[in-house]
Amino acid sequence: MNEKSHNPISLRSRRMISQALLQLMEEKPFHKISIKEITATAELVRKTFYRNFQTKEDVLKEYITELMKEAEQQFESLDALTPYAMANIYFKFWQKHRHFLKLLQQNDLFVIVLKQLDDYVPFINSRYKSDLIQEFDDTFIEYYNVFNTAGIWHMLEKWISRGTKETPEQLAQIYSDITLNNPNNKTLKK
CATH class of the missing domain: 1.10.357 (Tetracycline Repressor; domain 2)
Incomplete structure (x- = not known):
């Protein structure tokens, strides 16, 4: 994966995505969590996820x-x-x-x-x-x-x-x- 952006908006988005994933992991198994659920929980669009990460594991x-x-x-x-x-x-x-x-x-x-x-x-x-x-x-x-x-x-x-x-x-x-x-x-x- 390419070098991550350090601009404040990108950093904030990545933190929101991380927190959303962790929140969802409290509720259900990791393999049942979709990118769509992560972005909805983070209140971001899917494109933001893929701009910052390739996979949930990332x-x-x-x-x-x-x-x-x-x-x-x-x-x-x-x-x-x-x-x-x-x-x-x-x-x-x-x-x-x-x-x-x-x-x-x-x-x-x-x-x-x-x-x-x-x-x-x-x-x-x-x-x-x-x-x-x-x-x-x-x-x-x-x-x-x-x-x-x-x-x-x-x-x-x-x-x-x-x-x-x-x-x-x-x-x-x-x-x-x-x-x-x-x-x-x-x-x-x-």
């Missing part, structure tokens, strides 16, 4: 990307970019959006989060971990990114499936222990 992709950008801003406040600190921000952020994640899961759309993370994690790693990964070749970095992406995504999915029983801090500790290869630390006691 609406969700953009919404998730915007959420990820919001989470990224919190990384900038960290003094130390440890696995624990970054995962703690990540899980605290998604805890606030767990209802949205549950909607995705109920509609078998959670994989869209993975696809967006696949695009976003390399940027995050190059921006915040460049000093740690600069000595490695491109092949290593590519596999490093997909390994981390899949792991953090599966943790998020499992957490949502389990009803977000664990705290973000507990999950951040688990992620940190896995990342730092510290299996002797017993994070969750039975």
